[in-house]
Amino acid sequence: MSSLLPGKVLALDLGDVWIGIAISDALWMVARPLETVTLSHLESHLQKLLQKERIATIVVGCPITCGGTRSAQTEKIELQCAELAKSFPQVEWRLWDERLSSKRAEQLQSSKKKSKQKGAKQESHAIAAAFILDSFLQNHQAKKSLEELEN
Template identity: 40%
Template sequence: MSVPAAGRVAAVDLGEVRCGIAISDETATIARPLEVVGEGEVEERLRGLIDREGVSVVVVGVPKTMRGEEGPQARKVLEKIGRMRERFPAVRFVEWDERLTTRLAGGGKKKGPVDHLAAAHMLQEYLWARRS
């Protein structure tokens, strides 16, 4: 897994209603949660991050089953990733196994949306993995 030297990395936790977005720092070392947006706003928000923040890689969580298989929800997400790849051909989209990220982000105690925290957790995992 290599990331281009230039450009930030973003992550998206895609949901059917809301989606979490996270972004890395300029050195693509540290992830930070950015925001929770409606499902219909994700591509517009990504366009802004690509144009204004120099995002060149987007990590997207694929919700696999606990057995590591792709169920119906994962297939929906993979279809969305395919559409985003067509819309943003200059951006590299990385499919990332997101099992348990929402639960880890919320710790079972947080109230309200934690999708952006889940995206940041997933992004930090990716950033660590690419450095190993």
């Protein structure tokens, strides 16, 4: 935890075409969906976000199977994350278990009856990124609380 840099956290839900992006507040308490961009525009978009926001860490959703094993998609995401980390070495990169985040986002979309609206599928990627980020932030807060109890 002490290695985490001060600043906001960005989360990415990497898909084959669409990339969901979520952002935290400066205190690492709240995750909110930000937007969805195409894979082909991701690097230029990240460059703009890093200039505009004070991003210290980027969390990338890593698809682990429900059984806790790795898949071909896991390896693909790890390679994409490594390439992005080379392009943006100024931020810390973290892989984060994204199990069921996309499914939860789709369920939220359908419960809001937006699933038939144009753009709902793209929006679900940003919501999935927010679920990934929320999980990361909750874990961070829990570790921080434990450290405070131990001291």
